[in-house]
Amino acid sequence: MNERLIFLTNDDGVGARGLARLIEVLRPFGHIVVVAPDGARSGMSHAITMNAPLFLRKLRDEPGLEVYACSGTPVDCVKMALDHLLVDRRVDLICSGINHGSNAAINVLYSGTMGAAIEGGFYNVPSIGFSLDDHSLDADFEAAGLVAAEIVSRILDARPATPLCLNVNVPKVRPEDFKGIRVCRQCRGHWREDFFRRQNPLGHEYFWLTGAFKNAEPDATDTDEWALAHGYASVVPIQVDLTDHARLETLGGVLDR
Amino acid sequence: MNERLIFLTNDDGVGARGLARLIEVLRPFGHIVVVAPDGARSGMSHAITMNAPLFLRKLRDEPGLEVYACSGTPVDCVKMALDHLLVDRRVDLICSGINHGSNAAINVLYSGTMGAAIEGGFYNVPSIGFSLDDHSLDADFEAAGLVAAEIVSRILDARPATPLCLNVNVPKVRPEDFKGIRVCRQCRGHWREDFFRRQNPLGHEYFWLTGAFKNAEPDATDTDEWALAHGYASVVPIQVDLTDHARLETLGGVLDR
Numbered sequence: 001m002n003e004r005l006i007f008l009t010n011d012d013g014v015g016a017r018g019l020a021r022l023i024e025v026l027r028p029f030g031h032i033v034v035v036a037p038d039g040a041r042s043g044m045s046h047a048i049t050m051n052a053p054l055f056l057r058k059l060r061d062e063p064g065l066e067v068y069a070c071s072g073t074p075v076d077c078v079k080m081a082l083d084h085l086l087v088d089r090r091v092d093l094i095c096s097g098i099n100h101g102s103n104a105a106i107n108v109l110y111s112g113t114m115g116a117a118i119e120g121g122f123y124n125v126p127s128i129g130f131s132l133d134d135h136s137l138d139a140d141f142e143a144a145g146l147v148a149a150e151i152v153s154r155i156l157d158a159r160p161a162t163p164l165c166l167n168v169n170v171p172k173v174r175p176e177d178f179k180g181i182r183v184c185r186q187c188r189g190h191w192r193e194d195f196f197r198r199q200n201p202l203g204h205e206y207f208w209l210t211g212a213f214k215n216a217e218p219d220a221t222d223t224d225e226w227a228l229a230h231g232y233a234s235v236v237p238i239q240v241d242l243t244d245h246a247r248l249e250t251l252g253g254v255l256d257r
Numbered sequence: 258m259n260e261r262l263i264f265l266t267n268d269d270g271v272g273a274r275g276l277a278r279l280i281e282v283l284r285p286f287g288h289i290v291v292v293a294p295d296g297a298r299s300g301m302s303h304a305i306t307m308n309a310p311l312f313l314r315k316l317r318d319e320p321g322l323e324v325y326a327c328s329g330t331p332v333d334c335v336k337m338a339l340d341h342l343l344v345d346r347r348v349d350l351i352c353s354g355i356n357h358g359s360n361a362a363i364n365v366l367y368s369g370t371m372g373a374a375i376e377g378g379f380y381n382v383p384s385i386g387f388s389l390d391d392h393s394l395d396a397d398f399e400a401a402g403l404v405a406a407e408i409v410s411r412i413l414d415a416r417p418a419t420p421l422c423l424n425v426n427v428p429k430v431r432p433e434d435f436k437g438i439r440v441c442r443q444c445r446g447h448w449r450e451d452f453f454r455r456q457n458p459l460g461h462e463y464f465w466l467t468g469a470f471k472n473a474e475p476d477a478t479d480t481d482e483w484a485l486a487h488g489y490a491s492v493v494p495i496q497v498d499l500t501d502h503a504r505l506e507t508l509g510g511v512l513d514r
Contacts, residue, residue, distance in 0.1 A: 040308060042307050042308065043304055043305040043306065043307040043308075044302075044304045045301075045302040045303035045304045045305075045332075045372065046302035046303065046366045046367055047300055047301045047302045047304045047367070047369075048300040048302075048367055048466060049300065049466065050299050050300040050466060051297060051299065051300075053455075053457075053463035053464060053465055054463060054464040054465070054466070055461065055462075055463055055464075056462075056464070075302075075367075076466070079450045079466065079468075080452070080464065083449060083450040083451070083452065084450070084452050084464070106379075106497065108499055109303045109375070109497060109499075110303055110304070110305055110332075112304075115302065118366070122363075122447040122448075151512060154511055154512055155511070155512075158511045160504075160507070160508065160511060166508075167499075180513075180514050181512050181513060181514050182513055183505055183508045183509040183512050183513055184505075185498070185500040185502065185505065186498050186499055186500045188498070190379040191379075192340060193336045193340040193341070194340070195337070195340065195341050198310075200310075204312065205312075205313075206310035206311060206312055207310060207311040207312075207313070207337065207341065208310055208311070209305060209306065209307065209311070209333070209336065211336075235508065235512050236499070236500055237500065237501040237504040237505065237508050238499045238500070238501060239499060239500070239501035240363065240366060240499065241442070241443055241445070242365055242366075242424075242443055242493070242495045242496060242497065243442040243443045243493055243494065243495070243496070244494040244495060244496035245442065247417075247421075247494040248440055248441075248442065248494065250417070251417065251423075251440045251492065251494050252440040254411055254412070254415045254417060255408060255411055255412075255438050255440050255492050256437075256438060256439055256440055257437050257438050
């Protein structure tokens with residue numbers, strides 16, 4: 001028998017509780033290899049480390065589980081795993097998370113969790129990013145773990161065509177209040193920042209980002225934001241062609257020469 | 258008369274030659290405000306700084322030109338400018354670049370230049386990322402500057418509907434060998450890494466990313482990669498709905514419950 005190999009990463013760092021929960025619920029599905037950042041890398045998007053060396057350190061090696069810490073970004077972790085550490089082994093599934101905080105709607109663009117999941121999709125292995133709609137350090141990952149296990153089980157059984165990348169977000173609910181899983185589309189909207197301003201002890205002003213999400217279609221019922229707000233886990237299939245195909249022709253009239 | 262206000266940023270840092278060239282060619286179009294990273298931030302994608310304070314420092318203030326350095330990422334620079342520094346002023350155009358290196362094809366996802374341009378598009382102002390297909394420090398920005406000026410002129414005249422974000426890439430050619438401007442779509446493909454491995458003086462192994470781009474459609478003639486390879490500047494209109502709409506239905510059959 002060929003045991004499955006499942007690669008995990010995240011953006012909250014190798015010690016994060018969301019990752020521990022993901023390891024726990026996915027161990028029954030196969031051999032787990034984790035390469036995760038050596039500290040928090042939230043908001044790192046699809047960033048890669050171009051101007052610094054990367055270090056990789058083995059933290060655990062036990063039956064069914066290997067854990068490594070990497071000094072880079074979440075996307076670096078995926079590249080280190082798939083193009084170096086596991087380059088001679090067949091990887092059956094890539095998962096990222098479980099993130100502390102929602103990555104629904106336009107958050108997919110800022111998210112290190114989803115940066116890693118999207119990069120994973122480039123290796124022709126089903127790749128899934130999991131996030132819980134709760135930023136707090138003591139967030140309850142009970143329901144999110146159950147959702148992750150169920151989605152992984154269905155994807156491993158159904159073997160959908162690759163490349164496949166899913167953005168899964170789980171509402172902040174107890175398992176008994178969970179409504180179900182909905183495949184949906186990314187909600188339109190954007191963030192506006194209200195900078196928090198203070199002075200440091202030297203008298204220099206500094207700023208922190210403190211934004212708010214503006215939902216551009218609060219009444220649409222087929223979006224990830226709607227699903228989350230109504231107790232469902234949202235699943236958005238992800239593609240990476242950013243071309244605005246509808247505008248090619250009119251812009252050609254303005255710019256081609 | 259209301260002078261135009263043009264906001265500029267980049268990912269190579271406030272001192273980069275590509276930014277200097279962009280300032281030079283765009284000054285005739287209006288008042289320029291630059292907020293750019295205080296050092297190189299290549300490969301930062303759409304990253305934001307969540308766990309550290311941001312500092313903003315004025316470097317120049319002269320007729321027609323204000324320049325600030327920001328301690329954050331390219332996207333942080335856009336947010337600092339549009340939601341803080343310029344919040345009471347009407348911005349007419351946002352440009353990012355000129356980047357040292359191509360951001361065609363899937364590079365759009367890793368690029369700090371394009372992260373900033375995409376963020377700029379969220380402010381309902383035409384937003385354009387410019388990149389030159391030449392990484393070298395002494396790259397020749399002559400042609401790229403002319404292309405930037407021409408595209409900016411046409412966009413300011415045509416006033417296309419917003420949100421509008423363009424990914425412009427300029428080939429490494431002398432102005433006399435430049436073939437023209439082509440609106441095209443993002444080429445499919447991905448990177449594979451061949452890690453460069455060395456040992457540091459303490460005997461610890463370290464790695465550098467040294468990837469190669471695999472073009473998945475080298476024969477297609479309507480892509481940005483084709484345009485660049487044939488002496489044209491490529492212009493790809495950008496949208497940010499990552500939903501793979503074609504897969505919603507079949508995945509719903511597998512996952513909805």
